[in-house]
Amino acid sequence: MTNLTIALDAMGGDVGPRVIVPAALQALASNPTLKLLLVGKPDAIQPLLAPFAHDSKAAELVSRIQIIPADNIIANEAKPSQAIRQSKGTSMRIALDLVKSGEAQACVSAGNTGALMGLAKLMLKSIDGIDRPALMTVLPNIEKGKTVVLDLGANVNCDSQMLVQFAVMGAVMAEELAGIQHPKVALLNIGEEDSKGLDNIREAAAVLKQTASINYIGYVEGNDLLTGKTDVLVCDGFAGNVTLKTMEGIVRIILSLLKSASTKNKKPSWWVQLAKKWIKKRIIKRFGELNPDQYNGATLLGLKGIVIKSHGAANEQAFIAAIEHAVHAVERQVPDRIAARLKIVLPKSEQ
Amino acid sequence: MTNLTIALDAMGGDVGPRVIVPAALQALASNPTLKLLLVGKPDAIQPLLAPFAHDSKAAELVSRIQIIPADNIIANEAKPSQAIRQSKGTSMRIALDLVKSGEAQACVSAGNTGALMGLAKLMLKSIDGIDRPALMTVLPNIEKGKTVVLDLGANVNCDSQMLVQFAVMGAVMAEELAGIQHPKVALLNIGEEDSKGLDNIREAAAVLKQTASINYIGYVEGNDLLTGKTDVLVCDGFAGNVTLKTMEGIVRIILSLLKSASTKNKKPSWWVQLAKKWIKKRIIKRFGELNPDQYNGATLLGLKGIVIKSHGAANEQAFIAAIEHAVHAVERQVPDRIAARLKIVLPKSEQ
Numbered sequence: 186m187t188n189l190t191i192a193l194d195a196m197g198g199d200v201g202p203r204v205i206v207p208a209a210l211q212a213l214a215s216n217p218t219l220k221l222l223l224v225g226k227p228d229a230i231q232p233l234l235a236p237f238a239h240d241s242k243a244a245e246l247v248s249r250i251q252i253i254p255a256d257n258i259i260a261n262e263a264k265p266s267q268a269i270r271q272s273k274g275t276s277m278r279i280a281l282d283l284v285k286s287g288e289a290q291a292c293v294s295a296g297n298t299g300a301l302m303g304l305a306k307l308m309l310k311s312i313d314g315i316d317r318p319a320l321m322t323v324l325p326n327i328e329k330g331k332t333v334v335l336d337l338g339a340n341v342n343c344d345s346q347m348l349v350q351f352a353v354m355g356a357v358m359a360e361e362l363a364g365i366q367h368p369k370v371a372l373l374n375i376g377e378e379d380s381k382g383l384d385n386i387r388e389a390a391a392v393l394k395q396t397a398s399i400n401y402i403g404y405v406e407g408n409d410l411l412t413g414k415t416d417v418l419v420c421d422g423f424a425g426n427v428t429l430k431t432m433e434g435i436v437r438i439i440l441s442l443l444k445s446a447s448t449k450n451k452k453p454s455w456w457v458q459l460a461k462k463w464i465k466k467r468i469i470k471r472f473g474e475l476n477p478d479q480y481n482g483a484t485l486l487g488l489k490g491i492v493i494k495s496h497g498a499a500n501e502q503a504f505i506a507a508i509e510h511a512v513h514a515v516e517r518q519v520p521d522r523i524a525a526r527l528k529i530v531l532p533k534s535e536q
Numbered sequence: 537m538t539n540l541t542i543a544l545d546a547m548g549g550d551v552g553p554r555v556i557v558p559a560a561l562q563a564l565a566s567n568p569t570l571k572l573l574l575v576g577k578p579d580a581i582q583p584l585l586a587p588f589a590h591d592s593k594a595a596e597l598v599s600r601i602q603i604i605p606a607d608n609i610i611a612n613e614a615k616p617s618q619a620i621r622q623s624k625g626t627s628m629r630i631a632l633d634l635v636k637s638g639e640a641q642a643c644v645s646a647g648n649t650g651a652l653m654g655l656a657k658l659m660l661k662s663i664d665g666i667d668r669p670a671l672m673t674v675l676p677n678i679e680k681g682k683t684v685v686l687d688l689g690a691n692v693n694c695d696s697q698m699l700v701q702f703a704v705m706g707a708v709m710a711e712e713l714a715g716i717q718h719p720k721v722a723l724l725n726i727g728e729e730d731s732k733g734l735d736n737i738r739e740a741a742a743v744l745k746q747t748a749s750i751n752y753i754g755y756v757e758g759n760d761l762l763t764g765k766t767d768v769l770v771c772d773g774f775a776g777n778v779t780l781k782t783m784e785g786i787v788r789i790i791l792s793l794l795k796s797a798s799t800k801n802k803k804p805s806w807w808v809q810l811a812k813k814w815i816k817k818r819i820i821k822r823f824g825e826l827n828p829d830q831y832n833g834a835t836l837l838g839l840k841g842i843v844i845k846s847h848g849a850a851n852e853q854a855f856i857a858a859i860e861h862a863v864h865a866v867e868r869q870v871p872d873r874i875a876a877r878l879k880i881v882l883p884k885s886e887q
Contacts, residue, residue: 264731327789338726341734375689375777380615383692383774407778408785420778423734426726427758427775431782434759438678439790 188218191511192289195225196258196276197296198497200504202226205295206233208504213246216512222289224253224280255279258296261497265299272304281308284490291491291511293482295499301492302339302485309490312520314527317343318487319351320422320494322429323362325475328413331363335419337483338426345388348372348419349396350527352389354486355417356399357526361517367400368416373424374404385421398530407431411475436475482507489520539569542862543640546576547609547627548647549848551855556646557584559855564597567863573640575604575631606630609647612848616650623655632659635841642842642862644833646850652843653690653836660841663871665878668694669838670702671773671845673780674713676826679764682714686770688834689777696739699723699770700747701878703740705837706768707750708877712868718751719767724775725755736772749881758782762826787826833858840871 195205202225209221223230230252237243255276259268272278277296283289285308294301298320306318319336326332333355340347352370359368372390374382379390381404393401405415407428420428481503485492491514495507546556553576560572574581581603588594606627610619623629628647634640636659645652649671657669670687677683684706691698703721710719723741725733730741732755744752756766758779771779832854836843842865846858 262729327793341726373778375692375774375781378613406785407781407783408788410782410785411789412785423726424775424778427724427771428778428782430726430758431761431779432758432786434761434763435783435786437759438762442678 188220189216189291189512189515190220190222190289191508191515192222192224192253192280192283192292193508194276194280194292194294194296195223195230196255197294197301198261198495198499200295200495200497200499202229202233204499204501204504206230208501208508209250210237210243210246211501211505212508212512213249219512220249220251221508222251222253222280222283224255224276224283225258226256226276227252227254253279253283259300261297263297263300265297265303268297268300269303269307272300277301278304278308281305281490281492284492285309290515291493293493293495293504293507293511295495295497295504295507298338298494298497301494305485305488305490305492309488309492311487312489312524312527314524315350315354315487316347318485319347319354320425320483321355321358321486322483323358324411324432326411326413330413330416331359331365332411332413332415333359333363333368333417334410334425334429335417335486336422336425337429338422339485340422342423343385343421345385345392348385348389348421349392350487352393352399352401352417352419353526353530354523355419357523358484358486358519359416361519361522362513363416365416369402369414370399370417370419371402371405371415373407373418373420373428375406377404377406389419396530398526432475440476482510484510484514484519486519486523491515491519539571540567540642540863540866541571541573541640542859542866543573543575543604543631543634543643544859545627545631545643545645545647546574546581547606548645548652549612549846549850551646551846551848551850553580553584555850555852555855557581559852559859560601561588561594561597562852562856563859563863564600570863571600571602572859573602573604573631573634575606575627575634576609577607577627578603578605604630604634610651612648614648614651616648616654619648619651620654620658623651628652629655629659632656632841632843635843636660641866642844644844644846644855644858644862646846646848646855646858649689649845649848652845656836656839656841656843660839660843662838663840663875663878665875666701666705666838667698669836670698670705671776671834672706672709672837673834674709675762675783677762677764681764681767682710682716683762683764683766684710684714684719684768685761685776685780686768686837687773687776688780689773690836691773693774694736694772696736696743699736699740699772700743701838703744703750703752703768703770704877704881705874706770708874709835709837709870710767712870712873713864714767716767720753720765721750721768721770722753722756722766724758724769724771724779726757728755728757740770747881749877783826833861835861835865835870837870837874842866842870 257275259275280292284292320339321335324332359365483494493511608626610626631643635643671690672686675683710716834845844862
């Protein structure tokens with residue numbers, strides 16, 4: 186592994202330096218060649234690093250951190266268009282600038298999604314052949330495989346051409362990140378028949394059917410999100426966000442019901458307690474993979490640089506996962522591979 | 537309770553008479569004043585009733601069934617527009633005709649959703665003030681309350697006016713079917729800020745904020761589908777279908793994982809088996825409420841008659857649930873109550 190440098194927007198989201206600094210140290214501990222640029226208010230970051238100065242092992246980690254000062258922050262609730270106009274000097278913009286200048290190979294932010302998406306497109310530009318970047322994540326499925334899902338909310342309105350571009354990018358990611366050869370690609374729809382759904386979906390289906398380099402399998406419904414029926418699930422950002430949030434909500438409910446189950450009734454006998462503990466552990470392990478804290482980190486695909494969006498309310502473990510996504514994306518040279526594939530699949534879209 | 541008569545499309549869906557006839561008998565057993573009109577091929581229905589002729593108790597149930605002959609069936613995979621044009625003599629159309637003529641007070645079909653929706657609108661007409669009917673269901677939430685969700689797929693494209701109409705109908709249903717006073721109404725969106733989402737959603741929000749008779753609480757995201765944050769969740773048919781199917785898929789996965797859990801490893805000791813059985817039963821009971829087989833039956837709201845759509849692959853228990861929905865809708869005089877409320881809320885929409 187060669188040296189790699191990742192910029193972290195240390196001020197973005199609800200999380201801030203109190204979560205991001207310890208997550209950064211842990212990520213550095215597990216990636217010996219990683220360097221991190223923490224972009225934010227030095228006054229907020231420095232005190233969190235100070236305690237490690239006296240421990241030689243921790244000091245080595247700290248030595249691979251560089252603080253890049255940024256005085257301003259883009260508010261979570263800011264309207265993206267306005268936030269972008271007023272983005273000068275913000276931690277998010279400076280973090281993206283570091284990717285643009287080549288000082289960092291990727292950037293991670295838990296900040297305002299709309300602003301991140303808009304600024305990233307403005308500063309890093311889209312790959313030739315891509316109209317708009319998309320947010321992508323990789324979910325585990327019950328076949329113990331992986332499913333690539335996009336768009337998760339970057340684009341609420343998508344025309345058929347965008348859906349086709351998402352399909353191409355998703356297929357590349359399934360091959361590169363999940364190691365699936367000739368991945369199955371499906372469009373999310375409300376039925377499996379050709380006549381179902383919205384015009385843009387039907388038009389995208391017609392194009393994908395004609396695209397030999399994509400293993401297009403047809404429409405898939407929401408109930409197949411986790412069944413492994415498809416390796417890549419393509420949808421507009423509205424449907425993708427709704428699907429993912431619905432899944433997250435239900436997984437959270439399951440986990441909380443399981444965790445609280447034993448305290449509700451009168452104390453059961455010891456053997457019931459023991460067996461419940463056993464079965465809860467197994468189910469929590471299984472569904473825990475779908476816990477947003479575990480798979481946190483959506484990749485903003487289709488840019489000439491690597492940008493990872495973390496949940497705004499990520500905890501330390503979740504933010505580490507987002508940094509790891511950035512590391513993998515750099516190692517796999519995601520933008521280059523997508524660009525190369527697009528040249529084959531969509532020759533007419535080249536600029 | 538006064539006498540009530542419900543027409544069943546006995547041929548619709550994947551289910552057919554083999555599921556519908558026994559479900560009909562069970563529904564009759566629990567509703568002593570119910571009469572059922574089974575619309576379909578007599579040759580397919582009659583033999584399933586014959587065995588009950590010699591049992592006096594069963595014969596009483598059979599005496600409250602009337603077979604209405606229909607030679608044709610609308611195929612599940614038929615394109616709705618074409619199916620509607622060729623609907624003469626089909627079991628679905630005759631069942632709807634019985635509602636139109638007043639011979640039945642409601643109809644239940646597991647057939648082609650698009651065809652049912654189109655035919656129902658054509659034959660029964662929309663309530664004044666409603667542009668297009670919507671599919672609605674009532675889900676249990678973790679607060680042990682109920683959440684009314686619509687549209688579930690009748691309309692893939694919805695303008696803001698339709699969403700407002702759905703909100704009004706949903707509020708009436710929450711009051712009438714779930715007994716919730718002054719129900720909270722929310723729009724499904726991909727964020728809680730005003731600026732989020734699609735134009736039609738933002739426009740509907742602006743109208744609902746000004747509508748004093750609706751307790752509009754704002755946007756709700758997919759992760760709050762089952763948390764009880766809102767009593768009524770309004771969305772277009774595409775998002776509603778995706779959300780519901782996603783939920784159903786995950787619930788099915790949970791149930792199947794729980795059911796299969798004990799057979800995977802080497803045989804555990806008897807007490808572990810016993811305790812596992814106990815806890816599985818509890819969890820299955822809890823999540824079973826969300827099993828499509830339990831809450832089956834979406835109401836086609838906004839028509840001048842009562843039409844219930846059953847899952848196409850409903851089992852006997854599920855089809856009974858759909859018949860029960862029809863019974864309740866008749867008892868609560870759903871169309872009249874919606875019409876009355878619309879006159880108050882949307883005076884300008886009256887025709």
